Amino acid sequence: MQKPSIPKGTRDFSPEEMAKRNYIFNTIREVYHLYGFQQIETPAMENLSTLMGKYGEEGDKLLFKILNSGDCFSGITDEELLERNAVKFGVKACEKGLRYDLTVPFARFVVQHRNEITFPFKRYQIQPVWRADRPQRGRYREFYQCDGDVVGSDSLVNEVELIQIMDEVFRRFGIRVCIKMNNRKILSGIAEIIGEADKIVDITVAIDKLDKIGLDNVNEELRSKELSEDAIARLQPIIMLKGTNREKLAVLKQELAASEIAMKGVAEMEFILDRIDKLPLNAELELDLTLARGLNYYTGAIFEVKALDVQIGSITGGGRYDNLTGVFGMDGVSGVGISFGADRIFDVLNQLDLYPADSLQTTQLLFVNFGEKEENYLLPLISKVRAAGIRTELYPEAAKMKKQMGYADTKKIPFVAIVGENEMNEGKINLKNMLTGEQSPVTIEELIGQF
Amino acid sequence: MQKPSIPKGTRDFSPEEMAKRNYIFNTIREVYHLYGFQQIETPAMENLSTLMGKYGEEGDKLLFKILNSGDCFSGITDEELLERNAVKFGVKACEKGLRYDLTVPFARFVVQHRNEITFPFKRYQIQPVWRADRPQRGRYREFYQCDGDVVGSDSLVNEVELIQIMDEVFRRFGIRVCIKMNNRKILSGIAEIIGEADKIVDITVAIDKLDKIGLDNVNEELRSKELSEDAIARLQPIIMLKGTNREKLAVLKQELAASEIAMKGVAEMEFILDRIDKLPLNAELELDLTLARGLNYYTGAIFEVKALDVQIGSITGGGRYDNLTGVFGMDGVSGVGISFGADRIFDVLNQLDLYPADSLQTTQLLFVNFGEKEENYLLPLISKVRAAGIRTELYPEAAKMKKQMGYADTKKIPFVAIVGENEMNEGKINLKNMLTGEQSPVTIEELIGQF
Numbered sequence: 001m002q003k004p005s006i007p008k009g010t011r012d013f014s015p016e017e018m019a020k021r022n023y024i025f026n027t028i029r030e031v032y033h034l035y036g037f038q039q040i041e042t043p044a045m046e047n048l049s050t051l052m053g054k055y056g057e058e059g060d061k062l063l064f065k066i067l068n069s070g071d072c073f074s075g076i077t078d079e080e081l082l083e084r085n086a087v088k089f090g091v092k093a094c095e096k097g098l099r100y101d102l103t104v105p106f107a108r109f110v111v112q113h114r115n116e117i118t119f120p121f122k123r124y125q126i127q128p129v130w131r132a133d134r135p136q137r138g139r140y141r142e143f144y145q146c147d148g149d150v151v152g153s154d155s156l157v158n159e160v161e162l163i164q165i166m167d168e169v170f171r172r173f174g175i176r177v178c179i180k181m182n183n184r185k186i187l188s189g190i191a192e193i194i195g196e197a198d199k200i201v202d203i204t205v206a207i208d209k210l211d212k213i214g215l216d217n218v219n220e221e222l223r224s225k226e227l228s229e230d231a232i233a234r235l236q237p238i239i240m241l242k243g244t245n246r247e248k249l250a251v252l253k254q255e256l257a258a259s260e261i262a263m264k265g266v267a268e269m270e271f272i273l274d275r276i277d278k279l280p281l282n283a284e285l286e287l288d289l290t291l292a293r294g295l296n297y298y299t300g301a302i303f304e305v306k307a308l309d310v311q312i313g314s315i316t317g318g319g320r321y322d323n324l325t326g327v328f329g330m331d332g333v334s335g336v337g338i339s340f341g342a343d344r345i346f347d348v349l350n351q352l353d354l355y356p357a358d359s360l361q362t363t364q365l366l367f368v369n370f371g372e373k374e375e376n377y378l379l380p381l382i383s384k385v386r387a388a389g390i391r392t393e394l395y396p397e398a399a400k401m402k403k404q405m406g407y408a409d410t411k412k413i414p415f416v417a418i419v420g421e422n423e424m425n426e427g428k429i430n431l432k433n434m435l436t437g438e439q440s441p442v443t444i445e446e447l448i449g450q451f
Numbered sequence: 452m453q454k455p456s457i458p459k460g461t462r463d464f465s466p467e468e469m470a471k472r473n474y475i476f477n478t479i480r481e482v483y484h485l486y487g488f489q490q491i492e493t494p495a496m497e498n499l500s501t502l503m504g505k506y507g508e509e510g511d512k513l514l515f516k517i518l519n520s521g522d523c524f525s526g527i528t529d530e531e532l533l534e535r536n537a538v539k540f541g542v543k544a545c546e547k548g549l550r551y552d553l554t555v556p557f558a559r560f561v562v563q564h565r566n567e568i569t570f571p572f573k574r575y576q577i578q579p580v581w582r583a584d585r586p587q588r589g590r591y592r593e594f595y596q597c598d599g600d601v602v603g604s605d606s607l608v609n610e611v612e613l614i615q616i617m618d619e620v621f622r623r624f625g626i627r628v629c630i631k632m633n634n635r636k637i638l639s640g641i642a643e644i645i646g647e648a649d650k651i652v653d654i655t656v657a658i659d660k661l662d663k664i665g666l667d668n669v670n671e672e673l674r675s676k677e678l679s680e681d682a683i684a685r686l687q688p689i690i691m692l693k694g695t696n697r698e699k700l701a702v703l704k705q706e707l708a709a710s711e712i713a714m715k716g717v718a719e720m721e722f723i724l725d726r727i728d729k730l731p732l733n734a735e736l737e738l739d740l741t742l743a744r745g746l747n748y749y750t751g752a753i754f755e756v757k758a759l760d761v762q763i764g765s766i767t768g769g770g771r772y773d774n775l776t777g778v779f780g781m782d783g784v785s786g787v788g789i790s791f792g793a794d795r796i797f798d799v800l801n802q803l804d805l806y807p808a809d810s811l812q813t814t815q816l817l818f819v820n821f822g823e824k825e826e827n828y829l830l831p832l833i834s835k836v837r838a839a840g841i842r843t844e845l846y847p848e849a850a851k852m853k854k855q856m857g858y859a860d861t862k863k864i865p866f867v868a869i870v871g872e873n874e875m876n877e878g879k880i881n882l883k884n885m886l887t888g889e890q891s892p893v894t895i896e897e898l899i900g901q902f
Contacts, residue, residue, distance in 0.1 A: 003779075003780070004501060004559040004562050004563050004779045005498065005563065006493070006494050006496075006497065006498065006501075006559075006563075007494065007496050007497070007498055007546070007547050010494035010495075010496060011494065012491065012492070012493050012494070012560055012563070012564065013491060013492040013493075014491060014564070014567065015489030015490060015491060015574070018489070018490040018491055018492060019489075019490070021492075022490070033813065033842050034837050034840070034841075034842050034843070035837070035842075035843075035844065036813065036814040036817075036842060036843065036844035036862075038466030038469070038470075038813050038862075039466060039469040039470075039473070040463065040464060040465060040466060040469055041463070041464040041469060041472075042457070042463050042464075043457055043458065043461035043462060043463070043593050044461075044495060044549075044579065044581070044593060045457075045458050045461060045515075045581070045592075045593065046457065046458070047456065047457065047458055050455060050457075061520070062520070064496075064517050064518075064520065065517065065518045066515050066516065066517055066518070066549075067515075067516045067517070067518050067541055067544070067545055069512070069513070069515065069583035070537065071535075071537050072537050072540065072541070073535045073537060073540075078533055081532045081533065081535075082529055082532065082533075084522075084524045084532075086521065086522050086523050086524060089523065089524075090518055090523070093518070094518055095458070096458050098495075098517075108455040108457075109463055111455050112455050112456065112457075112463070113463065113465070116465065118857075118858055118861040118862060120847055120858075122844075123466070128495065130495070130496070132520035141496075142494050142495060142496065150847065153847045153848060154848070155847035155848040157820075157826060157830075157845060157847045157848070158847050160830065161845075161847075164834070274827075275827065275830055278827070278830065278831050279830060279831055279834050280831075280834060328454075328455045329454070362484065362487065362489050363487040366487075369608075375608060376725075376726065376729070379608075379611065379726055379729065379730060380729050380730055380731075383615070383730050383731060386485050386486070389485070390485075391484050391485050391486075391487060392485070392486075392487065393486065393487035393573075394608060394612075396571055396601065396604045396606035396608045396609050396612075397604060397605070397606040397608070406569075407569055407571075410569040411487075411489075411569060
């Protein structure tokens, strides 16, 4: 007999884990709704032609491919088979693959439904994605993404609102965060000014180490990446950038004045900061030039959220991009979006034990079952309790009292109702508070009033 | 440039469709919670060894198999490759497959987590399943199932509560339904009594046609299935079974008295009916001997729900089974469950136009954008409106009024707020009701009070 298991890198979610995950998804969902975002869903399987080539060569290898049903060998010669080239074979024997992220399916969706969509299109999407990555702690082959994007609008008001959304979500979670912001145009400007356009990643990586390794070592690292002395000299004020966001912007304005694109990025930053300053933000918002996520992809603002009280990577990220849909033949659709990392948020909430008690509680009230007579008496009564919206169970059989109370304990049911011969005669319900141990006889109206 | 599309038999869901689907899932979810069911989730991918052989030979062919990442040819000889046997190859080149239903993964879950589960285990699960069926109207390759089961309890109270759950779900939807109930033990008894144990499906199929083709033709059909004249004679009272559930039970009690198993089935029916009679049921509950779903699987009660006002197959079904987990080496786990057909319920709600208005409405209030000055004035104001829980948008740019109003129209936003120079000076908001066209100046407090 086989011992059952699940594929490595995948997970079952227990009732308690599901309650926690639903709390996370519902919170994110509610905040998206508050800002007018609407949900869409796309199929788990996309045509491989939609997915291939969108995530680089490495990404192509990480796609889960679905073997064609029926004759998967059709159109493949014996010679090709004997070549045993898994990649080539995969493309021929598989038409479909599991989605790798929510962005490419979203781009496909926008192009395919362009005539039904009202732009600007504010959509959110909460669905699993699959990657044939090597599983490791905190990295799974199936995990959820929670993306929100506004496409078809260049307005920076969208950036402002996305910052508000991130802020509101983490305020609701009770997670103290820093929202870091950068701008691709400023990074481009820096590279332009020092004449090292292709070294932008090396530069941000080195700058990021200033606190850890000190200025001399940062400069040494830049030298090892073959930046010229002149470039390194020009970089000094930028490496040493500190102070408030406004102070940082002032330095950038001065140092990067000669770069038109940098000035555009600075103006965008100022626009956003000007508005955020007048809004009640809970989180810190920090201009951080070392933020270099999605450099091939983002064209304006870049966001990243760090939890302040837990050592963990970024728990949310995003940015502005041009031409989301160009690869599918529809130009001119720019947008800006964010993605909440549900699995990491789950870890943070667990570590800080921040789940509200009522998000974890399922059944509110358990009726003990003493036998057929009591059962018959209780069924219509329980029906009334449920009609009042109280999540209620009747233990389905007359098991030993200890077993029934143990059931209430492990399910964390806060109240147990005991109705035996006496209670039936008196028309009362003996209500036990499982937390305090207190027990008192109540009428059904009083019982309903308790919740 | 490729024209994007999705695999046949799969669907994108638009914001409006998602709102409708969420209404369906949330309603089902809430009722499950009301009865103490807890949610679990299992991975989309299961090991093929978990899935294969569980759905018959036909089912094995309908499994979507996932090509092993890395070298999918390892362990396969050249000779085997040149055989081009897709089924054999699939099993060797694919370790994983997409789940085909929620029952087998649930059985696997129960066995794998037996030590963490408190029995009786009331779980529900709402997730997509995938089948490589030929797509046709109303049949998809990706669709959701909404299963609820109680395992580890033989008590018929569970059947009673599942009937209440089905009743409550369709009461909330406003769909008039008939809940049909049969019992596998009664069917076994009939077959036993007439000495034709293996013809039970033929018999139920023939009985089912009575209204359409008349008694003579039903008997003719039974003869064509090689039932003996004696057997057909003994079947007459059962074929002609009608009247109330109690009247039907009385006939069965008399005709099937010699069959111990039939009498057990009748007693189960009576137990359930006795209890349901004392409960406020909205739907009809009808004893229907022609119900023959899952005959290889169900061992007691069998349920099916039919919509009364729409021509469509069953929209929910279920029953009691023994030995859910025997195939995974854990015996003695019986249970009873139901499965709501979300896609068909979606069709019924659409046809009858039964969605509550507030289930479809997303954004409640749109602020028109006249330009940077107004935008800056509005952002903090809108922040207050949102803090009051009102789903609010600011149109992200100063587009033409017509375009902004069109946006509100297509998104079905019921209120539009207009704040220009005058309104800013007076500290008022011009609030337009998009349904009536009425427009009036209000303060922010008055505006918030409106919702």
